[in-house]
Amino acid sequence: MLNNEVTELLQIEYPIIQAPMAGGITTSRLVAEVSNSGGLGTIGAGYMTPVQIRKQIREIKQLTSKFFGINLFVPNEFNASHNEIKFANEILKPIREQLNLHHDETIEIPKANNVLETFKEQIKIVIEEKVPVCSFTFGIPSIEVIRELKIHNIILMGTAATVREAVEIEKSGMDIVVVQGSEAGGHRGNFINDDQESLVGLMSLIPQVVDHVSIPVISAGGIMDGRGFMASTCLGAKGVQMGTAFLTCIESGAHKVHKEGILHAHEDQIVLTRAFSGKKARGIKNRFIEEMQKAEASVPGFPVQNALTQTIRKASAAQNNQDYMSLWSGQSPRLAKIQTVKTLIQNVIFEAEKIKNSI
Template sequence: MLNNNLTELLKVEYPIIQAPMAGGVTTSNLVAEVSNAGCLGMIGAGYMTPIQMGAQIKEIKELTSNPFGVNLFVPNEFNVTENEVKTANRSLNPIRQQLNLQPKDSFEIPSLNDIFETFIEQIKVVIEEKVPICSFTFGIPSKEMIVELKQSNIILIGTATTVREAIENEKAGMDIVVVQGSEAGGHRGNFINKPTESLIGLMSLIPQVVDNVRIPVVAAGGIMDGRGLNASLCLGAQGVQMGTAFLTCFESGAHKVHKEAILNASEDQTVLTRSFSGKWARGLENKFILEMQKHEQLLPDFPIQNTLTQDIRKTSSAENNQDYMSLWSGQSPRLAQCQTVELLIKDIIAGAKK
């Protein structure tokens, strides 16, 4: 029952993908332990330079001979004016003051071209290093890129939040599609549908996507144990992608304050916010989210707002202060446990086989 097209494509024992959480969560140790346990470890490389990425890929190869993957952010167009940046800084400065940080006024807006260049370099690294699996969030790469990756026999995974987005992934040649339910923690992966249209619960999303695509569907969002894996398979998915469940593992690089916040949270404490990055994302409600709520609609797009809040998040982390950190979490924090990756996966499989 746990072996299917998905496990064959990925060459793994179990149909479980560790979600590629960006921002330091996916340590080499985490990724390798997941792959060593028969699941698919993934590097969340969205914010990495090509050099950092290459180094981590090499490191993981030392730790596992099993397949693992890399996730990249497809660059999105963004609109931003200097005035918007000024306004955003004006709303962030009171928080900077509380953290004894320098107030900011202006900011050098990066060019979309430069971001694209980095993306192309990242893909080059994936190909050069022969990483067997590459997944994408926030969109679909260009035809040329897909052709190039496929010529290198790299298995491609797309991300979708609606049926329409799943169909587009299939059309573009993705081998697998991850469907992100409204339960999911972290950034929303919608790229065609508006954020408000794309908050579909997995109970609804999985069967409707499965009925409309032929490629294997992987369910993501709130899945934490064997019960969630079994339920996803019942609904027609061939596997699951789990983030929060791995985030609180020993091997994860998430801040201990972040882990503890999840371990102490209940299902009604996550909210959607765009205040941290300019993109909607789900995390535990904290002081930052509450204080920024009134400015939320006016903040600049991703990745501008993300760069603007970097000093705040960094300092808050360094001071073990959860008030201004991004505490990404799915809607099932009550099911989170603090344990090793090996034990977590054993538990999931034992629960699924019941």
């Protein structure tokens, strides 16, 4: 159960991967502590500049000699019309004013070419710094990128929300597929099917993917303890990826308001929204989501809407105001605890072994 092709490939003691949560949650301390405790720590580098990535990789290497990973967002074609941006800004204006933000004209709108160039630079840093594992969300990189990473013996992981996406990830030559159930917190990783068609529950998704791919399957979405770990492995997963469980850990860089929000949330408060970023993501329902509900279908797609709401999210966090923060969370917030990374991992393994021995 604990030693399999995933632990061997990733050179980890336990088949537990810390989800790559972008936006500052995956501090060097968190990533290193996960790896030092027997799992695989992962940098959520989706929003980071190449300079920031290099700096954090070097920090982590000072804190651990174990394997760790990095996650990047695969760039997709996007465009937003002037009218879409104008509409979004009009809707967001009262919220900005409430937070004492009056400079929306200074917001830099992402351009597809710039996003692609940044991605290429990110890949270059990963290779130069010899990061052992690289995972991807929102799609599959080009054949050239995959080939280049493979030449440098970097282990590759893709994120899939459906069987079809998992099959494409295997075809691309990646080594492992992370299957993301609809329970997962944060952004949906789907890239072929539409959002609605990609909302397959994890316990349904795992065995279907396992039956259609030969590469190892990692399960993600709502897993918080040894019970989720065992359920996943019984269905054929070779390991688990956990996000929300690590988010409330002491070493996590999540804002205290975010941690408190999860620790006091109920499962029926966890909803999907595209209001923050233009891409469906799961988090705690708050005032921003409620106020944007009628307009969210009309806001620009990712990453344009994400750029438009960035100052709102930052200002809200700076004011310790959860009303306008993106409080990403999976569907099992009642299982979240404040604990160290080491305690979390030890408890998951202890519970899993206890269940196994009682069967």
